[in-house]
Amino acid sequence: MLAEPMPEALTSIALDRGGTRRRVIDRALAALGTGMRRHRAAIIAIQWTIVLCYFTLLAVPAVIPLPPEQAGILDHVTRFAQFAFWGVWWPFVMVSVVTMGRIWCGVFCPEGALTEWISHRGLGRGIPRWMRWGGWPFVAFLGTTVYGQLVSVYEYPKAAALVLGGSTLAALAVGFVYGRGKRVWCRHLCPANGVFALLARIAPVHYRVDRQAWESAPPGARTSRGHAVNCAPLIDIRRMQSAAACHMCGRCAGERGAVTLASRPTSAEVVALDDARVSRWEATLLVFGVLGVALGAFQWSASPWFVAAKQSVATWLIDRGWTWAVGSDAPWWLLTHYPEKNDVFTWLDGALIVGYIGATAVVTSVWIAACLAATAAFARVSAWRLAYALIPLAGVSVFLGLSALTVTLLKAEGLPMGWVGAARALLLALALAWSARLAWGMARSRGALAGLVAAGGIIAAASAVVWLWIEMFYVW
Numbered sequence: 253m254l255a256e257p258m259p260e261a262l263t264s265i266a267l268d269r270g271g272t273r274r275r276v277i278d279r280a281l282a283a284l285g286t287g288m289r290r291h292r293a294a295i296i297a298i299q300w301t302i303v304l305c306y307f308t309l310l311a312v313p314a315v316i317p318l319p320p321e322q323a324g325i326l327d328h329v330t331r332f333a334q335f336a337f338w339g340v341w342w343p344f345v346m347v348s349v350v351t352m353g354r355i356w357c358g359v360f361c362p363e364g365a366l367t368e369w370i371s372h373r374g375l376g377r378g379i380p381r382w383m384r385w386g387g388w389p390f391v392a393f394l395g396t397t398v399y400g401q402l403v404s405v406y407e408y409p410k411a412a413a414l415v416l417g418g419s420t421l422a423a424l425a426v427g428f429v430y431g432r433g434k435r436v437w438c439r440h441l442c443p444a445n446g447v448f449a450l451l452a453r454i455a456p457v458h459y460r461v462d463r464q465a466w467e468s469a470p471p472g473a474r475t476s477r478g479h480a481v482n483c484a485p486l487i488d489i490r491r492m493q494s495a496a497a498c499h500m501c502g503r504c505a506g507e508r509g510a511v512t513l514a515s516r517p518t519s520a521e522v523v524a525l526d527d528a529r530v531s532r533w534e535a536t537l538l539v540f541g542v543l544g545v546a547l548g549a550f551q552w553s554a555s556p557w558f559v560a561a562k563q564s565v566a567t568w569l570i571d572r573g574w575t576w577a578v579g580s581d582a583p584w585w586l587l588t589h590y591p592e593k594n595d596v597f598t599w600l601d602g603a604l605i606v607g608y609i610g611a612t613a614v615v616t617s618v619w620i621a622a623c624l625a626a627t628a629a630f631a632r633v634s635a636w637r638l639a640y641a642l643i644p645l646a647g648v649s650v651f652l653g654l655s656a657l658t659v660t661l662l663k664a665e666g667l668p669m670g671w672v673g674a675a676r677a678l679l680l681a682l683a684l685a686w687s688a689r690l691a692w693g694m695a696r697s698r699g700a701l702a703g704l705v706a707a708g709g710i711i712a713a714a715s716a717v718v719w720l721w722i723e724m725f726y727v728w
């Protein structure tokens with residue numbers, strides 16, 4: 253039976269209700285944005301509190317003995333720090349970027365706060381050309397991801413202090429030398445910058461800039477007493493069209509009556525992205541880095557394929573007398589080395605970890621690239637642009653990988669975790685649907701068939717990643 257068409261009056265009431273709700277949300281968001289600008293001192297107090305907690309949880313576990321095997325999260329500071337850093341901080345920072353934009357960077361990040369603080373007191377040099385190279389987010393993400401696995405950054409406090417502390421020292425050094433009160437590190441070199449920029453593109457809130465209002469506002473309309481806004485990540489606010497680089501710090505809220513914290517459809521930015529604004533580095537980070545390298549890094553330790561490869565290669569090497577390869581004389585800062593915990597990586601382990609991560613990245617990214625190229629030919633949307641439709645899948649993939657440790661730690665505490673399998677399946681299904689929706693939106697202007705082809709092509713591209721997660725969570 254056909255549904256009765258909705259009477260016009262009811263349709264307009266429904267639309268009006270939707271519009272009213274949207275207006276109420278936008279009014280609240282605008283007030284929040286200007287409130288953040290007015291209460292900058294409170295934001296700075298939050299940042300310094302986090303800096304203090306961050307250094308305490310990084311330094312104390314690194315200088316005390318490792319906890320006993322059975323120690324729980326609340327029994328030992330090292331376990332607590334492990335849970336705080338890897339069980340809560342990293343997975344839920346990803347969630348915060350997808351839901352609120354890069355508010356983590358602008359309000360909470362200790363590294364961002366420190367690099368900006370020291371930049372007020374440093375040399376104030378201009379940013380060199382080499383630092384502006386677009387490939388740094390890709391290189392930094394790959395480097396820290398692979399190195400973190402070699403030294404078991406999630407498990408051992410000295411490794412965490414080295415990787416996180418090293419990054420913080422580099423942020424301080426860059427802040428001291430370059431920029432004046434800016435976040436040059438965050439803008440160009442931070443290893444998480446590329447991933448955060450990608451995820452922020454699908455956030456439902458952003459700082460919206462009304463270019464016309466900006467241009468036409470008299471100087472007296474500035475709300476910062478005539479001074480230009482200090483946008484620490486160096487954004488040209490007047491021309492800002494994307495949430496990718498914005499740290500959501502609120503310092504420009506209300507500027508010239510043109511900048512407002514506002515809601516938007518989650519697909520708006522990615523669907524509207526034109527070819528001129530597509531970054532090939534960003535798309536490569538998404539496909540090869542997040543859906544390839546990170547996936548391999550999350551999976552190798554659970555993989556029976558890794559164990560089988562290790563046994564075969566070790567036998568082959570020993571048969572030829574190359575026993576040095578199964579020696580474990582590497583220092584802890586190069587390969588995991590904790591004999592007291594029976595946890596020592598051999599040179600072969602190190603090579604195979606890099607090989608496994610590399611092979612996962614190559615296999616998944618070649619599959620995804622082939623699907624994108626074929627889809628692009630049929631849907632007549634550039635493959636580079638189409639790659640951005642995979643952002644929701646990338647976000648969920650990173651969250652699933654990072655939260656695997658959260659689940660392990662909470663299970664060890666005796667919490668019931670039987671629901672996790674279903675929740676993971678639901679998240680993967682939602683990510684697939686969201687990615688397909690973005691691809692459809694990108695191609696539908698070329699006709700419904702092109703939209704369907706794009707959506708189907710993205711699902712095909714995503715299938716390699718989904719299959720590997722199914723293997724890890726439900727098969728291995």
Ligand code: SF4
Binds near residue numbers: 497
């Ligand atoms: S554009 Fe700059 S000043 Fe404005 S909220 Fe974003 S990071 Fe802050």
